[in-house]
Amino acid sequence: MSPDVINIAKLSDGGSSEHQIQHRIDVLKKWNLLPGSKILEIGCGQGDFTLVAAYMVGDQGHVTAIDPAPLDYGAPMTLGQAQDKLKQGQIGDRMTFYQSNLQEFLDSSASEQVYDYAIFVHSVWYLPSADALQPMLAALHGRTKHLLIAEYSLDICGDIAALPHLLAAISQAEFNSRSNALDQDDNIQSIISPQIICALAQKAGWELQKEEVVESAEGQEDARWEVHRVLSEAYSLRSESTGDAARQGFANALIDAVAQSARVLGPSPKLRTLPTWLGKWV
């Protein structure tokens, strides 16, 4: 384990696993942010990435982290509790959290006029659809020097141990693409492909500088979490409670496909988290 992971794990004090920290370091190292950077993070949730970014930009840098979710959302710790804990930590003064959507925040006096980087890390799939991303990318144009997006790739890159995660993502996105059935507890509300993100960014006036892919960190838990969710009894019941017969049959077949793709990996399958795609725009 690298010294950075050990240091950040101490600062996190149990908030993030070492695998999650490692993954976020891997993403940030690809982007190679300058120390002292001013970052706007969109969709920060409990602040897992916020902490890693605050560590990496050093004591002259700052991360402004926004999320529209209610502060009492989340378990066992709520969003508000998790963010407060980070603020009270050793590098807490490098982070500021706001409960806000992007447009309202940019319009407020709390926002800088121009950030060095606006960053989405695994927050794009939490949007209800690509249509929700488009106005955000447009609003950011002129308000940040660089736009950085990290989200799962829909490509297992030849590793069948990542197939259960891919199919679990498709299953959750299928459920949440039903207009009458949004479940905010799903980590995946929509699957938005790199191609679609690039098309939206271009439409919003951004110029693509670089695309990269980061393999998931060894032991990264996301695949296990999402597959476990899809294979839970509550998930099947939820699926049966909405939609017509054809939709329900389709949803059930996807659940079976997730189960089968995990089963073929053996009795205690080592599920691999999908690779993460990175885009960088100016």
Place this chain on the structure above:
Amino acid sequence: MSPDVINIAKLSDGGSSEHQIQHRIDVLKKWNLLPGSKILEIGCGQGDFTLVAAYMVGDQGHVTAIDPAPLDYGAPMTLGQAQDKLKQGQIGDRMTFYQSNLQEFLDSSASEQVYDYAIFVHSVWYLPSADALQPMLAALHGRTKHLLIAEYSLDICGDIAALPHLLAAISQAEFNSRSNALDQDDNIQSIISPQIICALAQKAGWELQKEEVVESAEGQEDARWEVHRVLSEAYSLRSESTGDAARQGFANALIDAVAQSARVLGPSPKLRTLPTWLGKWV
């Protein structure tokens, strides 16, 4: 190539490729039908399987093949033309074709009281949903000694060259699970998993005897056909013409996933057709 394939290819006279014939022989060999059997084939289409089954059951056997589709459906040959050609061939007297749905056929004087085998070969995914299969399995109970179903598995069995076919199947089924958007030209109307088929058969009073999996025959074209269809311009346009933003975004991401899964296989990818799952009930 086996003598059987060569013989059937001659009888088919260009109607089926050798790969398609090989696949159907592989399926029938697993089922090990007795010569002289009386078969009821449900969803025969152009008769690709009908011919192979008629060959395999010998001159004392017979295949009664039904399909509700209009006889002028299909290109370049219509269903009616393809079936007529088989009837006029050397073993044409071993086959009888009826344009009928199952219940109407069983109620008609044309039907035997009891068949040796009722067979679905790659016709289950052409049904609009699992709900359409249930009454068929119930109607067959008592009218056939054995029920045999062959349909694609949702399991790529560790071969990533089959992933594009799996994702293309999911994409087509997603489109056709929209109540307002059935496209009868899709070979895949719904994905119905082995688990769902088994549950429906049990509910209809059938006792499962055996489950098996047959790998696709080398060169079997189905993967290429379905992937090509999903990646065609017409398919994208069709997807964009229906549904709300979230559904459309989901459909577009699935198309991108199909494209990416094929792209990683190289510039001229050898796409593998999904394995076929076989169920046998008494």
